[in-house]
Amino acid sequence: MDEREALARLSASLPAAGDDCAVVGDRVLTTDMLHETTDFPAGVDRYTAGWRAVAASLSDVAAMGAAAEAAVAAYGAPRFDPDEVDEFVRGAREVCERVDAEYVGGDLDRHDEFTVATTALGRTDDPVLRSGARPGDAVCVTGTFGRSAAALRAFADGDADRGNALFRFTPRVAAGVALRPYATAMMDSSDGLARSLHQLAGASGDDGGVGFDIAGASVPVDDAVAERFDDPDGRREAALFFGEDFELVFTVPSDAVEDARAASPTSVTAIGSVTESGVRIDGDPLPDRGYDHGSGDGEDDDGTRDGKSDD
Template sequence: MEREIIDIAKRIFKFEEEDAGFFKFGDAYIVIANDMLSRSFDFPSKLLPKQIGWKAVTASVSDLAAMGAKPIYFSYSLGLSREEISFVEDLMKGIREALDFYGMKFLSGDTNESTELVLDSVAVGIARNLLLRSNAKVGDAVCVTGDLGRAYCSLLYLLEKVEEIEEKILEKFLKPVARVDEGLKLANIANSAIDVSDGLSKELNLLANSSGVMIKVFEDRIPIREEVLEFCTSNNLNPIEVALNSGEEYELLFTVSKDKLEDLDFEFSIIGEVSKGEGVFLVGKEKKPLLPAGWEHFSSK
């Protein structure tokens, strides 16, 4: 249903689907990203108010990073039930801490009564060169920053599906960091990018569809930390499926010409390549279609 809603909006408002909206301003672009998060679907009950505030900022900033934009301003709309008034100060302290970390200024906010916590964040940034998900080129290397899977494992623990988890796994979910510096560098080098907020398999399909290309991803190149591998072994999970479906990672998935790979001065993994055609394929012992999974609203998945 989420996909259908987006398609309706695209038809009515006539826009290209990217990580954030943008418009030309002088010799630069103003980039605006917004994310709505709710208690029922985005904030496990074990998350502290400060952690919720931090995550709300990071979610929107990660979209700016995927567009190659420097974050500068932030605003929010906040819906609260009467029972949640008591933690508002800590929530706002979490927002303040994140704004300081990303070098952003607070612009404005709005508050209303709601049946549960709802936090809609808006981040504004500026970009000299835009990164788009619709510009992957045949022959590009497909790359991703950081590692994948820790957010999925953390969510299982916070939802009490498993009993134990290592702190190094949990820390990425509790205090994620948007790849702003990497995004700014990629804006001058990469051809396309998208942030991994709903799961690698879903983002790969969005990138391939938006660019009109085929993407092959090699199973053994997907970056998974040793702690995640051990967690999966202990809990009878397939680590590749975990990494492919792990949302809220806030890593950057990008494509870049192979002759420019040496120009990148940060850690990343080359996980695949762009070819002529359509769709996404996972290459392991055999080559098979990789359908979009990960998180999708209105599907309970």
Template structure:
């Protein structure tokens, strides 16, 4: 059983629609409040050699990436830290606060506890006008499929390609790009934290349509043999780029570096260069 299988049990309690997006969406005055939370553990989420500052930065960045995927602006982050060693706290908080400051959020509080393993829960809040909100659902046959940035760099670092280590340890949430795409009229969007292949299948589940991508169009991590690089771009996790759909004429969007990699199709399958793409990426398993 993996985390997506387990999600069906959550859906049985709170409903299917409440689990489709990167954030919960709540009406708040004339806007929407978006809210998201992430739990990270040292053994599964923080690669060996990370500094406390990088751990704090990453813990906030992954949450801000969810907010970016909704086309929203960040407001505040709450950080709950379960510490195995209290001496680690200061540098973690400094990294978290620097990430918040960089992207216009406030590190507004949280909780502290003692844990056997360093565990951090990051909760983010953002806001967006109703007309600029982008959900995972909304893709239409004929739309193009596009991504921001380069995929596979984080996984390349884990595979020993040291030139990509900063991409792994200090991810950059695409908030500016997400906001711009929401305002321009993107039809569907999500972040690619678990890899492109799994993200495309998540989009199928949300939309009921399919996606055909051309793997030759994928921007690949530099310095990695082409075949391996393409595999990392398709199935590697930890990139925190944006996957989105939109009418072709919408692109380019000012200040957004994006690559068209395919198109939305009517049949609910995921094709990569004409073949069914393996549903594989970063997943928690039991």
């Protein structure tokens, strides 16, 4: 099974699963696991690894419209280098401070490869689920896309400083809280914009879901993409399908777009509208393709990831 098949199988016995976080009373809770071979390419330093690992879980909290409270991490490695452990914790603490949360510890264990499991806790009495999009709503995103694709290209080019800088993203917790009164459905884009749109469309509406009509020219592409990708096809791939950008993908009533944009501390771009069915870009079907955490090699469904060599 790939990741999506496994999650679909588990949903039969875990009906509360399916959103970016589990809702437990007025708290939201999430956990993630990252591995050296699939998530930390050569050149990623331990400060960036600590930052990015914890930020991935904090991004799930953001997608629920919750205020982040705390995070922990389990750190596994073949050996415990004092400087590496210290730098990892420093990165984890500083990304928590960036979103007004606290890093409160975790666990250490020996492991064949560097592996991190993180858990984050948030608070809200009105979480935003993936299931509320309705035809006529606007489809919006925060920030820009393709940053992580550019980071992997930088690492592959031997530019570790630039790669690490691009890998350290700020979780959109403040934006998620600000957008909560307006958003009808929301999730983060860890699996890529295209796949996130398919997931959001399938979770909303009636049993058959809803659709999206996206304008390709409206998708905001990170400036770093132009640094590392010369051809238009490569830039499109980086923005739509690569994933791991951790922006918010959400829907709002069409008459609330400007209010949502004004409320958010992060840029908000309307990229399309909710329709009855089908996920399309510029009138053509948008492939359901993106990052597959269950592939075992960190590659897309077509077996390639721009900027990252096979291990």
